[in-house]
Amino acid sequence: MVARLDQVSKYYGSGESATCALRSVSLEIEEGEFVAxxxxxxxxxxxxLHLLAGIDRPTQGSVVVFGQSLAELEDRKLTEMRLGKIGIVFQFFNLLPTLTAVENVELPGLLRGIDPKEARRRAIALLEEVGLGHRSGHRPEQMSGGEMQRVAVARALLLEPGxxxxxxPTGNLDSEASRVVIDLFRDLGKRHGATLVLATHSPEVAAASSRIIRMRDGRVLEEAPGKSWDS
Ligand SMILES: Nc1ncnc2c1ncn2[C@@H]1O[C@H](COP(=O)(O)OP(=O)(O)OP(=O)(O)O)[C@@H](O)[C@H]1O
Ligand SMILES: [Mg+2]
Structure with missing residues (x-):
């Protein structure tokens, strides 16, 4: 098992103005799943997603990721774990504007203390894998939204996260660019053996998953198999 949430609740703020974002959510994510x-x-x-990433902590309940209870990890250890085992792709890409594509992709490797030559080699290989070998010297402002998103996917995979x-991830893309990014997630997930969890409003993305988790008002309503993971 990759992750397990047990009776997790999340409140933002406190007292009368508190907002409840998650209400007693329990779920398990197995290795190799593609969860929407x-x-x-x-x-x-x-x-x-923030709780799974260890970016935030639950108000109640437990979050266990790769056998580690996140509540017991101090902030520094949490950051370390995130950098090694979890790749994150945000809606607005979060690429550093002054760095080129290849520099953005190799950055997690440099932060991790990997030999810079090795980080560069991996970054170039990943950019080629996502079809952007020819854009490695471009800065984000010189790329399309779909290209930036693919750079962000490559970056998330640099440390071969579990x-x-x-x-x-397709929130800002047209349907053609979305399709490319979805296919990429599926292929890379399979090829790199990574477990994928993504939040989406897109029925196409959900249909590409192996399991759909439907939420409402901070609760999990139902879990259904996705359609085409093995197709
Ligand atoms: N930092 C925050 N402070 C206060 N309330 C927050 C904060 N972040 C989220 N919320 C509230 O928690 C609830 C859940 O928000 P969340 O961002 O998880 O929703 P979401 O499903 O991702 O929505 P969307 O599809 O619009 O991205 C919402 O009511 C939101 O207003
Ligand atoms: Mg959201």
Missing amino acids: LVGPSGCGKSSL MVLADE
């Missing part, structure tokens, strides 16, 4: 979190705006998808989390 779906549900209306505000239902708690991003909050759930789990990749993505928050609306």
Whole structure:
């Protein structure tokens, strides 16, 4: 098992103004799954991803990722674990504007203390894998949205994480670019053996997953198999 949430609740703020984002959510994510979190705006998808990523901590309940209880890890250890085992793709890419594509992709390797030559080699290989070998010297502003998103996917995979989390990775893309990114997630997930969890409003993305988790008002409503993981 890659991750397990047990009776997790998340409140933002406290007292009368507190917002409840997750209400007693329990779920397990197995190795190799491609999980799509779906549900209306505000239902708690991003909050759930943040807890899985260790970016945030639950108000109640336990989050265990790769056998580690996140509540017991101090902040520094949490950051270390995230950098090694979890790749994150955000909706707005979060690429550093002054760095080229290849520099953005190799950055997690440099932060991790990998030999810079090796980090560069991996970054170039990944950019080629996502079809952007010819854009490695471009800065984000010189790329299209779909290209930036693919750079962000490549970056998330640099340290060969066991789990990749993505928050609306196709939210800003047209349907053609979305398809490319979805196919990429599926292929790379299989090829690199990574478990994928992503939040999405797109029925096409959900249909590409192996399991759909439907949420509403901070609760998990139902879990259904996705359609075409093995196709
Ligand atoms: N930092 C925060 N402070 C206060 N409330 C927050 C915070 N982040 C989220 N919330 C609230 O928690 C609830 C869940 O938000 P969340 O971002 O998880 O929803 P979501 O499903 O990702 O929505 P969307 O599809 O719009 O991205 C919402 O009611 C939101 O207003
Ligand atoms: Mg969200």
